[in-house]
Amino acid sequence: MTNSIPEIEDADCIFIIGSNTSVAHPLIASRIYKAKAKGAKVIVADPRRIHVTSVADIHVRQKLGSDVALINGIMNVILSKGLHDKAFIEERTEGFEKLEQTLKNYPPEKASEITGVSTEDIEKIAIAFASSDKSTILYAMGITQHSHGVDNVKSLANLSMLTGKIGKPSCGVNPLRGQNNVQGACDMGGLPNVYPAYQVVTDENNRKKFEQLWNTQLSSKVGFTIMEMMHGLEDGSIKGMVILGENPAGSDPDVKHVKHALEEAEFLAVIDIFLTDTAKIADVVFPGASFAEKDGTFSNTERNVLRIRKAVNPPGEARPDWQIICDISTRFGLPMTYESPEKIFEEIALVTPSYAGLSYARLENGPIPWPCPSKDHPGTPILHKDRFTRGRGLFHALEYRPPEELADEEFPILLTTGRFFPHYHTGTMTHNSITLENEMSEGYIEIHPYDAKDVGLTSGENCKIVSRRGEVITKAVVTDIVEPGTIFMSFHFMEANANVLTNPALDPICKIPEYKVCAVRVEKLEETNTPEIKAAANA
């Protein structure tokens, strides 16, 4: 996030797009409700009638994957009404002329035709966002998990810069990150193209610096992304894999294909706290420690670095994951001898400029947001205040591109995916929590009454969902939370996993798969429709 979470409460206009905030980030949603109570305008752009729409002044249901057209339409109106921030554009940005040219192709009528959102709503959003003093954008995977995810994010950055709503309190472009430490894993260089703090591996100076720090020779070649690793296992260019606390056999698109790839590995080691679907395929599995059983730090979505502290011992002979990595590395021939996570953190501060001023002693008083370049620096809750990282903010002139897979005769319905409130990702943690499992122990699809009628389905009946990748059987819930022509499904339930169906088509730049749109067919399944399932659905 460019701004901190508490700032949301003081925004005058909150534009939520592609984030089911109350389900995926409940404590951020509570800030939205507080802002609303203080008089903020709430705009939600989401194909589903999600819970946060209950406080929305405007809710629009754009067609799946049409976000660039929607945002371009909004920006077209802002320009034609002269609501853009001319001084900000002049002083802080570049590339405006090209954007202006492209936006001419997106008058509200055209944007409406592509997105299914009315021209009146497009105008209302444009006026509310541009004319409010403090306007903030919140987005999540509904924006990123597309074959044009990078374009979606850049479009939101365009909107924020066009209206000068960045680098100021309660404004900004704010991705809500889905995992507790996805920010930290990126910051620490858990990516194939960068060392810690996003220092690119292809830059010779960076490489030399890390070669000196680590006393080694490093590769100048950008490594494989996760999907490329899976392809590598299949074509034989990757022979072995070590997986730390992840479950790609449940979470990746087209999981049938991923499981097959993992089985191809000559050697697969997994470190995890449960026997996940991925661990079951492994040659060797190491029992790790949960967050409650070790010391360390997480970096949350607002870049706050927070401490975790050991409360209890790991079960049986399980060990903290940092210790397991040291053990494997040392036996492999690369000795790693760190006394404690604090010692590792000291090395992190040494090689990571944005963490340079952080220490366990300082974090004892509470979280500090990076960049924190020196011991006397208070941390940075708001990014891009006086300048952008690259100097001037660059506008990207972007054209709408449709999703990779569209509905056709054979697969007439579009599937989109997401989370349900009691569960989390592939459910490794939540299915092992009795309270959460009691809330919801079985997955289902949401299907609109029109489509349900077409197939002859009623709530509680079982159905088969078929895509080009595979098929799953699950319960149907007939509801207008989804629009006609669209069904929704979660990826929490391994026995009926949406990722059997999802499309592994990738964004060309960041290689994110298109989880949010794929074409499917829904079939009624009468023979497996038991009275128990019906009773559960009616309860």
Added chain:
Amino acid sequence: MKIEYVRTTCPYCGCGCEMLLETVDGRITQTLPSKTNPMNQGKLCIKGWNVHEFVQSPQRLTMPLLKKDGVLQEVSWDEALNFTASRLQEIKAKHGGDSMAFLSSAKCSNEENYLFQKFCRVGFGTNNVDHCARL
């Protein structure tokens, strides 16, 4: 009876809610929200309130497992570590460091992610390290 409250951070979503784990004689008895943290202000979601349940699940892994005759079996740390080290050495020697791939974790700590990418980059001379950020 020894009762302790340990201040820590929730492992679920990216909000970063701070919480107190109440332990009685080395077992977590409940999870309470931190009232002083400006982020969650004394509140937690349903997942946060029940976070100790998965920690103490009987399904947790407690021993290293090694596949023998197609079946994962409990083995000693020594056996699992030695097997792993020798397989990694063999693959590196035979196919080169670029034939290995490493998946880091958005659920593990900064310290663990740092060590893991260092192991990959220094131990194998490859940048084949990624995690689920793009998923």
